[in-house]
Amino acid sequence: MAINFKKTYKFAVKSALYISLFSAAILAGMKFYYTEISWEFISVFTTALFIFSFFVLQYRAERFIYRRVKKIYDDVSLLESSSFRNKPITTDMATLTREVEKFARDKKIEIETLKVREEYRREFIGNVSHELKTPLFTVQGYLLTLLDGAMSDKTLRKKYLQRAEKGVERLIYIVQDLDMITKLEVGDLNLNYTKFNIVEVIQNVFDLLEMKADKKGIILMFDMKYIKPIMVYADREKIQQVVTNLVVNSIKYGRENGTTEVSIEDLVNNKIIVRIKDNGEGIEKKNISRLFERFYRVDKSGARTEGGSGLGLSIVKHIIEGHDEKIYVESKYGEGSEFSFTLEKTK
Incomplete structure (x- = not known):
């Protein structure tokens, strides 16, 4: 030195x-x-x-x-x-003092960051354990019941096997989402950029989720009739997944007999913003900052009954940021929520 x-x-x-x-x-x-x-x-x-x-x-x-x-x-x-x-x-004592103070501040921030990460790690492990444990125990319970003598009853056997299958499907869904979120977090996104009509993609999502929305009486709709196509430049498959996850979320937490409304607006610098708005129960302000964390749920007790892996919003955030775009959340508790994201517009 x-x-x-x-x-x-x-x-x-x-x-x-x-x-x-x-x-x-x-x-x-x-x-x-x-x-x-x-x-x-x-x-x-x-x-x-x-x-x-x-x-x-x-x-x-x-x-x-x-x-x-x-x-x-x-x-x-x-x-x-x-x-x-x-x-x-x-x-020089003044210079040395400044350097030592800066060193101490940096180390304090580093220690606090490590504490946050450790807390996040513990919470993540606990959440993964809970998410996997619930369907596993469900499947195990039905299979043990069948092995204990219910196999002879054809009606009961079919019923329990169907329920066990649903538990296995949920396990597969969670594992697939975990695999995807892991790839996204290490930067293995592999985006395939193409030009496509975002209106068509949203309509496809509406068609796929129409039956799910009907069960709660929720109407999936555009804010207006989009006659001309709106072309964007992005990964079509990944953006469809983003729209699907956000619409599913609006159905899951939306009010019965409510609406999920999608609008597309022009922004500056050849950008558009896609807004997905519902009139559900909304989100309290204290929870908004953590919405995109893996497995984070606003309603700890009742949210799991709606199914899902708890990774949907986290996947959405990674996909949008992988496109170098932005995602936003606005919500008023008791009135509804709006998720929006930007995309590059093209001719």
């Missing part, structure tokens, strides 16, 4: 001046008793003493401070701080 002294001239000059003035005062007092001491001698001696004192004090002060400062740098370097290892040593 290179040495870079920031000279402590001010300290050395003041100290040398005090010593010189004190010596000059003593010599001036001695002149009354020893007449052979001239003022010229006092002047020359004081000047020489000042210069000698200045250099000695400057050198000693730097060496004294440097040894202690170097020890601080060496101790800090043990913590693998690249900012300290790459910087030259300075004996």
Whole structure:
């Protein structure tokens, strides 16, 4: 590590001046008793003493401070701080204080980040365990009942096997979403950009989810009739998955006999924004910041009865950000929610 002294001239000059003035005062007092001491001698001696004192004090002060400062740098370097290892040593206390304070702030932020990640890891493991445990125990329960003697009853056997199959389907759904979210988080998105009509994609999603929406009396609709196609440049399959996840979410948490309305608006710089709005129960403000976390559910008790893997919004966020686009959430508790995302528009 290179040495870079920031000279402590001010300290050395003041100290040398005090010593010189004190010596000059003593010599001036001695002149009354020893007449052979001239003022010229006092002047020359004081000047020489000042210069000698200045250099000695400057050198000693730097060496004294440097040894202690170097020890601080060496101790800090043990913590693998690249900012300290790459910087030259300075004996300036103000500079050193700023660097140590910055180092302490960075380490505090790093520690807090690690704590958040550890808490997130524990919560994630707990959520995965719960999500997998519920369908597993369901399947196990039905199979054990059949093995314990219910196999002889054809009606009961068929009923329990169908329920076990639903549990297996949910397990497969969760594992597939986990596999996808893992790939998305490591950047393995493999986007296949093409030009396509976003209106057509949304209509396809409506057709696929029409029966699911009918069960709750929810109407899937556009805000207006889009006669002309609206062409965008993105991965069609991934964007259809985004729309599907958001519409499914609006159905799942929407009010019975309500609506899910989709609108498409032009933005600046060849962008459009797709808005998916429902008139459901809405989301409390405290929950909005965590909506896109894996397995996070606003209603911890009742949400799981609606099914799903709990990864839908997290997948949506990764896909949209993989396109270098933005996703937004607006919600008023008791009135409904609106999810929107941007896409690049093309001709």
